[in-house]
Amino acid sequence: MRLDRVILLSIFFLITWSASAQRTVVSGRVTDASTGDPIPFANVIFKDQSTGTTTDFEGYYKVEIGLKVDSVLCSYIGYKAKVKPIKYGQTQVVNFQLQEEVATLQEVVFIAGENPAYPILRNVVANKPINDKKSLNAYQYETYSKVEVDVDNITDRFKKKKFVKKITQVMDSVEQIAGEDGKPILPVFISETISQFYFRNNPELKHEKILKSKITGVGVEDGSLVSQFIGSSFQEYNFYQNWLNIVSKDFVSPIADGWKLYYDYDLLDSAMVGNDYCYRLDFYPKREQDLAFYGTMWITKNEYALKQIDATVTKTANLNYIEKIKIQQELTKTEAGAWIPTKNRILLDIGEITENMAGVLAKFYTSNQDIEVNKPFENKFYEKPIVVAEDFSIGNTDEFWESKRHEPLSPTEMSVYRMIDTLKNIPIVKTYTEIINIAVNGYKKFGKFDVGPYLSIYANNTIEGHRFQLGLRTNSDFSNRWIFGGFLAYGTRDDEFKYNGFVKRIMSRDRWTTIQAQYTHDIDQVGLSAEDLIGYSVFLTATKFGNLVRPYYYNQFKLIAQRELFKGYNQKITFNYRTFDPLYSFAYRTEPESMDSPLEREIQTAEVTIESRFAKDELFIQNENDRISLGANKWPIFTVRYTRGIAGIAGSDFSYNRMGVNIQKDLRLGLFGTSNFDISAEHIFETLPYPLLKAHIGNESTFFSQAAFNLMNFSEFASSTYASLRYNHYFEGFVLNRIPVMKKLKWRLVATANVLYGYLDTDNLNLLPEFDENGVEVQQIGRLTDDPYVELGYGVENIFKVLRVDFLHRLTYLDNPDASKFAVKFSFQFIL
Incomplete structure (x- = not known):
């Protein structure tokens, strides 16, 4: 072989070997351009090559190749694919920020044969009893949780708002938070939590102990309340269950x-x-x-x-206001066979409510480690679903969190902490934070005192004229054991001061135990009593306006003691002394058996009530000096109440016995929507004037209320024995989503049914004379006969996202004076 050919051939092989020895290594992270969150499971490949990989749960990837390449492609379902140039033969970092692709869902069509995905899905369902974590007797793990809330969709128009201009200095650094290709976001809250989570089966019980929390946020003052929400209990989603409850x-x-x-x-x-x-x-x-x-x-x-x-x-x-909900989950097989999520990421993207507002991003991340299975504790261990350690906020040093985080903070997240610290100290931000707190809580905080509630500041009615009221109570800065409060009100027409004062002592927070004493002088209405409308503050406030129905002044002293004896069971004992001074034509015979007996107008009662309430899986959180119910999950809430009236105490007029029961339950019916029902029954054993009986709540306004019988007139019926059913069903989109023209409106059907059986003994009616001692006709009260009172309704909610319209039909007692057979009523509601 000629020497020149040997040399050329050698050079050729050298070049070929050199080229094959040069490898291109590319690593980086793939994130969402709108939220800054990592995108797991995204595809990253060299363009025009089959070599590639997928990102891990944190969005990181690494890929390498020995062939000559000049670019790398990143793609994922729901996002626009993106190509970036790379340098051949080098190790380099290439990050991607993908934009969401706005496109209609594709139609899947199979021409012949069975969809090959179907056999897989049938096997998934068949193996649920083995793979679902709830098949385990018990499991426990350490959880690291991270929550971030940001303001997004920050437009130029939004930046020009007066209050936004005053935080320009912070806004100037927004681009750094958003990233290279991302949209600007403004963080307002970030937290980290380490907790221990426990679950056991048969019975199904949960317990989470919040060990440490690090919280930084605009307007966040009480870390103990927030800490109860940012653990894993409120971020647990199990796709093996048929339905996932979100928002x-x-x-x-x-x-x-x-x-x-x-x-x-x-x-x-x-x-x-x-x-x-x-x-x-x-x-x-x-x-x-x-x-x-x-x-x-x-x-x-x-x-x-x-x-x-x-x-x-x-x-x-x-859904209303929700732009996107995203759940990403990675699961690991346990030694017992079932699979447990080890990493979860949830994104809630709330859109602009109006064009002049920005949106909100809520991002949740959890990581679970040190998983142990089938080691259940005694039931008593799970009595409190959420517990915050007393030292949860102590020792929150950077060194502690660096050692405890399951994943290190990204540079962006470290910047978030610094930005929020700057933002929450800007005066205009503090002002708007106060306004929001007042709107949510109803009170304005002044150091150790709260002033409010704002709904009761003003009213106008036929008895009081203009009513002005100011209330005050202490908060946890004053004491976490003692609460003092009250209100003072004045009516310009009746020239009467009304007032209330109370003192409450929290004896135990472990088994919630309180003692409270209060005294009140105020005005109320028969059939619209404030005590009957607890939980319906808006409707109660509305009853203070306009014409008052059967109004009366009252003085009341109450002494209340309650204790949670064991999980779900609460026992309450109340002593109640109350006077009744009517402001309308009312009188009753003091001797029911005699038509000529002396007449009285005023009533004094003294009674002791024993109330037992059982809610097996009701979840509570503690907010400063209050305990707030978040409702029950699967089981009904039962309440049984017995009252004994005692004559002779401080001039009380009557001895009597009354027994009542109440059952409440929410029903989740999956495809068919959600229902809730409220069943009540009560019996009064003695003969009493009707102000001491059950005057059923009517509603003569044009607004719909779940607290009332909406086609019943005020004080139309009273009963000494009754049973009632209130039923509401929310179809969500079950019907209207299937009608082509209607589904775009996102309207939702609702249905209601109110049924009342009641009885009022003739002896009760005989207590009422036709005229009082001055010859003024006494206002009588109606009663139900053998037929029930029935009203049915149907309607549409979510009109313009806030309006609900109900069409109501009254089916019985149509011959009563001023009875309405049909009505259209409205209500406003903020719902998702």
């Missing part, structure tokens, strides 16, 4: 038992995910208005278990 709405899982009714599927790929060979399935709602997800999930080939899922709800769903 008080039920969303159907893509692996629900009835998956075929709600979703279409694509089997796109199979690949190794970690150590498991998995099928990749993309899923889409059959109707885009339904409360369902679209996204991608990975199902293991051997166990048919959910390995990873990325599920999104978009603004096409029948």
Whole structure:
């Protein structure tokens, strides 16, 4: 061989070997341009090559190749693909920020044969009893939780607002938070929490102990309240359950038992995910208005278990103000076979309520470690679902959190802490924070005292004229054991001062135990008593305006003691002394058996009430000196009440016995919506004047109220024995989502039914004379006969997102004076 050929051939092989030895290594992170959150499971490949990888749960990737390449491509479902140039033969960092792709959901069509995804899904459902974490006797783990709330959609128009201009200095650094290609966001809250979470089955019980919390936020003062919400208890989503409750709405899982009714599927790929060979399935709602997800999930080939899922709800769903809900989850198999989520990320994107407002992003992240299974504790251990350690805010040093975080903070998150510290000290921000706190809590805080509630500051009615009221109470800065408060009111027409004073002692927070004494002098109405409208503050406030129905002055002294004896069971004892001084024509016979007996107008009563309340799975949180119920989950709430009236105490006139019961329950019916019912019954054993009986709450206004019988007149009926049912059903989008023209409006059907059986003994009516001692005709009271009072209603809510219209029909007692057979009533509600 000629020497020149040998040399040329050698050079050729040298060049070829050199080229193959040069490897291009690219690593980086893929994030959402709108939120800054990482995008797990995204595809990253070299352009025009098959070599690539997927991002991990934190959005990181690393890929390398020995061939000559000049660019790398990143893509993921729901996002616009993006290409970036790279340098051949070098190790480099390339980050991607992907923009969401606004597109209608694709239609999935199979020409012949069965969809290949269907056998996989049938196996997933069949293996739920093995793979679902709730199949375990118990499990526990350490949880690291991180919550961030940001203001987004910050437009130039929003920046020009007067109050926004005053935070320009902070806004100038927004671009750094958003990132290279991202949209500007303004953080207002960030928190980190370390907790220990416990679950046991049969009975199903949960317990979470918040060990440490680090909280920084605009307007956040009491870390103990916030700490109860930022653990894992409120961020736990189990796709093995048929329905996931998010923002008080039920969303159907893509692996629900009835998956075929709600979703279409694509089997796109199979690949190794970690150590498991998995099928990749993309899923889409059959109707885009339904409360369902679209996204991608990975199902293991051997166990048919959910390995990873990325599920999104978009603004096409029948929700208000919600632009997007995204849940990303990574699961790990336990030694017992069931799979437990080890990483969760939830995004809640709330859109602009009006064009002049910005939006809000709420981002939640949890990581679970040190998982132990099938080691249940005694039931007593789980009595309190959420407990905050006394030293939860002590020792929150940077060194502590660096050692405890399951994942380190990103540079962006470290900047968030600094920005919030700056933002919350700006005077205009403090002012708006105070306004929001007043709107939510009803009180304005002044050091150790709260002034309010604002709903009661002013009223105008036929008895008092202009009524002005100012209330005051102490807060936890004054004492976390003693609470003092009261109000002073004045009416310009009756020239009468009204007042209230109370003192409350918290004896125990562990088993919530309180003692309270109060004295009140005020005005009230028969059938519209404030005590009967607790929990309906707006309707109660409305009753203070206009014409007062059967008004009376009263003096009342109450002594209340209550204690949670064990989880879910609360015992209360009340002593109540009350006077009745009517401001309308009223009198009663003091001797019912004699038609000529002396007449009286005023009434004094002294009574002792014993009340037992059982709510098996009711969840409470403690807010400073209050305990707030978040409702029960599966079980009804039962209340039994016995009252003994005692004559002779401080001039009290009557001895009597009354027994009552109440049952409340919310029913989640999945596809068909949500129902709730309230059943009440009571019996009074003695003969009493009707102000001491049950005067049923009517509603003569044009506004709908769940506290009243909406087609019943004020004080139309009273009963000594009664049973009532209030039933409400919310169809969500079940019907209207299926009507092409209506589904775009996002209206929702509602239905109501109010039924009342009541009885008023003739002896009770005989207590009322026709005329009083001055010859003035006495106002009588109506009663129910053998037929029940029935009203049915149907309507539409979510009109313009805030308006509800109810069409109501009264079916019985139509011959009563001024009875309305039909009415259209309105109400305003802020709902998702």
